[in-house]
Amino acid sequence: MTDTRAEPDTRAEDEPRLRIGEMAKETGLTSRTLRYWEEIGLLRPVAHRGSGERLYSLAERERVVHIRELQDLLGLTLAEIHDVLASEDTLERVRRATRASAPTPKRLGLLEDAIAANETLVQRINERLERIGEFRDQCLARGDRMRARRVDLEAEIADQRPRPRPKGRPG
Amino acid sequence: MTDTRAEPDTRAEDEPRLRIGEMAKETGLTSRTLRYWEEIGLLRPVAHRGSGERLYSLAERERVVHIRELQDLLGLTLAEIHDVLASEDTLERVRRATRASAPTPKRLGLLEDAIAANETLVQRINERLERIGEFRDQCLARGDRMRARRVDLEAEIADQRPRPRPKGRPG
DNA sequence: ATTACCGTTGACGTGAACGGAAACCAATCT
DNA sequence: AGATTGGTTTCCGTTCACGTCAACGGTAAT
Missing domain, CATH: 1.10.1660.10 (Multidrug-efflux Transporter Regulator; Chain: A; Domain 2)
Known part of the structure; x- marks a missing residue:
């Protein structure tokens, strides 16, 4: 109760x-x-x-x-995050303050600020995506090289292995 | 000299x-x-x-x-990085130690460890790419909403603007 | 030979992002 | 009523990843 x-x-x-x-x-x-x-x-x-x-x-x-x-995901510091959210915040604050009041002539400006901030954020994200993509490609390339090296190694081992049994077994 | x-x-x-x-x-x-x-x-x-x-x-x-x-790019700590590079390191160490010596029967194992480590790394990268992609989509959606809101606001302002000047001045 | 520059090893300092404990309320369970 | 649970502030501690400073050494040019 x-x-x-x-x-x-x-x-x-x-x-x-x-x-x-x-x-x-x-x-x-x-x-x-x-x-x-x-x-x-x-x-x-x-x-x-x-x-x-x-x-x-x-x-x-x-x-x-x-x-x-x-x-x-983006590795930003809290200070940077503070900045990123700044325009968003003022927008929200003004939105609450002018609840159905003025015809909102400058609220439009705030909104556009927020839109701009959002777009630069998206840009940062895209850059990051690209860099990580490149990094992934490098890793994949490394993997390919290692796998190639592996088949070589396997071949070498297979070449050397028959020595104790030089007569060769076709099967 | x-x-x-x-x-x-x-x-x-x-x-x-x-x-x-x-x-x-x-x-x-x-x-x-x-x-x-x-x-x-x-x-x-x-x-x-x-x-x-x-x-x-x-x-x-x-x-x-x-x-x-x-x-x-991946936000790993140096300790984690140490772990990630571990297999790669042992591989390298063994490679230097056995410079043209044994037929390398177990070097193959090391190599395969390194390959496996690399693949899990690639997997981590892919997960991250996916998460960042989702995040980007969210940001894009936010941007869309804000832009929609903007055209609304512009319309509202246009509707209300003529009031201070009801006589209409074409010039 | 002196100066300038770049390197070395400690050792201590620092900023970011919290962790953790003490001392204290307020509501809830038994 | 007492204990438990979950919240509060305050303050000091901690970890990570270095920064910075002191005291010193080798090399190169002037």
């Missing part, structure tokens, strides 16, 4: 909100990491329901996943 | 050998990094000509580039 539901806390959109432990499990991170990311300004949970308990929205969870990918 | 050439030092294959500074410049690393990598067992320069001066072969330079790619 103790129906603590329906608290209009910061904003009462009925999105399910995650506690930090749930968030951690769903994203595969630790609570510590989530707090740290918040500390350096990468995350902004609804924070502090009643006591000081953080609550995360689904958007926040998406964001966490996004950050993780920028970190793991 | 002081023709210090032709010193049969460790082995006198006439490969050009690089000093640590040259190596650093060619690979874009620092001397410190090269020493550090040696310290943790990733590199093994011919070392110590006369005094304690390191000299690197071309093979070593290739190796450095390889390590850099494993580090940057």
Whole structure:
């Protein structure tokens, strides 16, 4: 019981909100990491329901996943990630601030900034894909050389093996 | 003069050998990094000509580039890289040790180990390529959504713009 | 011979990205 | 009521991958 539901806390959109432990499990991170990311300004949970308990929205969870990918797949530092998400953030902030207010004459500019940022990101990704592709080709080439060397070795061994039995066996 | 050439030092294959500074410049690393990598067992320069001066072969330079790619493109730690290069290393060591000696019956095994290691590496690379590809697709989708939103916004603005000037000025 | 340059070996410092423990709330289970 | 669970802040510790500095040595040119 103790129906603590329906608290209009910061904003009462009925999105399910995650506690930090749930968030951690769903994203595969630790609570510590989530707090740290918040500390350096990468995350902004609804924070502090009643006591000081953080609550995360689904958007926040998406964001966490996004950050993780920028970190793991592109090898960006958290500072770089901060920059990458900057335009996206201002866009979101303005979007919330002007909820059905102005005709949004400059929101368009923000949006275009975000679009541009996204495109440079895609470009970085493409470069990386290319470089990794080249690297893979090199590895494949190495593999081919080694396999060629292997058949040579096998042949040499086969040539030398019959010595204890020089009469040759056709089968 | 002081023709210090032709010193049969460790082995006198006439490969050009690089000093640590040259190596650093060619690979874009620092001397410190090269020493550090040696310290943790990733590199093994011919070392110590006369005094304690390191000299690197071309093979070593290739190796450095390889390590850099494993580090940057795949995000492996130096410890992981150490593991990845392990089979390759033993192969090389055995290859040097048995220079035209045995018919190499078990060298084949080493070679096959190296081939296997290379294949798992290629697999890791492929997985990564796939994940990055998915990530890129997500980013592209985001971009599409934002662009769609943009045309909406432009339409809204165009609808609302005429209000301050209802009389319409064609010029 | 002096200077300049490049190298060497320690040893300690550093920034990034957290880990972990202490001391303390708040809700929940038994 | 007491214990458990899961959250909070604060602060210090840690790992990785080097950076940096001191003290020193060999080689080459001036």
